[in-house]
Amino acid sequence: MAEFSTPTTEQQFAANFAQLKPVMNRTEALYESSRCLFCFDAPCIQACPSGIDIPQFIRQINSGNETGAARTIYEANYFGNACGKVCPTEVLCEGACVYNLQEVKPIEIGRLQSYATTKVITSGKHLFKPGADNGRRVAIIGAGPAGISCACELRALGYAVDVFEAKAQPSGLTVYGVAPYKITNEEALAEMAYLQAQFGYSVQYNSPITSRAELAALEASYDAIFLGIGLGKTSSLGLPGEDQKNCVGAVEFIAELRQLHHRVA
Numbered sequence: 415m416a417e418f419s420t421p422t423t424e425q426q427f428a429a430n431f432a433q434l435k436p437v438m439n440r441t442e443a444l445y446e447s448s449r450c451l452f453c454f455d456a457p458c459i460q461a462c463p464s465g466i467d468i469p470q471f472i473r474q475i476n477s478g479n480e481t482g483a484a485r486t487i488y489e490a491n492y493f494g495n496a497c498g499k500v501c502p503t504e505v506l507c508e509g510a511c512v513y514n515l516q517e518v519k520p521i522e523i524g525r526l527q528s529y530a531t532t533k534v535i536t537s538g539k540h541l542f543k544p545g546a547d548n549g550r551r552v553a554i555i556g557a558g559p560a561g562i563s564c565a566c567e568l569r570a571l572g573y574a575v576d577v578f579e580a581k582a583q584p585s586g587l588t589v590y591g592v593a594p595y596k597i598t599n600e601e602a603l604a605e606m607a608y609l610q611a612q613f614g615y616s617v618q619y620n621s622p623i624t625s626r627a628e629l630a631a632l633e634a635s636y637d638a639i640f641l642g643i644g645l646g647k648t649s650s651l652g653l654p655g656e657d658q659k660n661c662v663g664a665v666e667f668i669a670e671l672r673q674l675h676h677r678v679a
């Protein structure tokens with residue numbers, strides 16, 4: 415028998431997919447940040463693929479400077495909020511935390527990261543602004559983490575940026591490919607709106623670039639094109655029956671689950 419019954423209402427769906435790393439309240443954040451040893455060699459930074467200065471932002475949280483903490487995070491990773499929730503922190507930063515050597519619970523780095531970034535997203539406090547217009551235009555194909563991060567960097571340098579996204583919403587894998595208990599659609603889209611409000615790039619949704627002619631048209635209109643097309647279909651296993659009705663890939667199933675919740679057929 416399945417561990418969880420199939421949800422038939424929005425309330426049951428929310429209960430089944432309750433957030434694995436819910437956002438901390440201030441008391442939790444102050445307590446957790448006070449445990450950090452601010453290690454000189456900070457193995458947590460070495461284990462972070464985006465190299466966020468983790469002890470720095472934890473110290474900023476602990477001193478009440480949540481905006482500074484968010485800036486420290488976003489200067490290294492524009493998907494700071496999403497990564498705090500969806501990254502496998504237990505094998506990355508938290509897996510490298512020195513507390514593991516003492517068999518003590520590591521610092522909850524991911525949740526602290528989401529705490530600081532959620533603060534600035536919900537308050538709408540801007541940390542960045544576009545650079546002076548340099549007269550050049552760049553087209554970006556794909557509004558996932560690569561495309562949006564590229565858009566932010568280019569806008570900071572003064573490029574005009576238009577993003578072309580095949581789907582109806584931005585953030586790629588974050589909204590279409592990770593299990594709903596890691597991050598809600600609302601949280602992922604709020605971070606996307608927060609970045610766009612600061613950097614001012616345009617995004618054209620439901621605009622797949624599928625032909626050589628369309629690409630050539632972009633080449634003629636822009637100084638450069640960035641391809642950020644990471645999210646694809648689930649790789650085929652080559653097994654008999656894969657093409658049967660109701661046999662769907664994991665990514666496609668999660669994408670449907672995230673959009674339809676308990677209404678998935």
Ligand code: SF4
Pocket residue numbers: 449450451452453456457458459468469510511512513521523
């Ligand atoms: S390894 Fe752990 S205790 Fe040391 S700085 Fe990083 S989070 Fe803090």
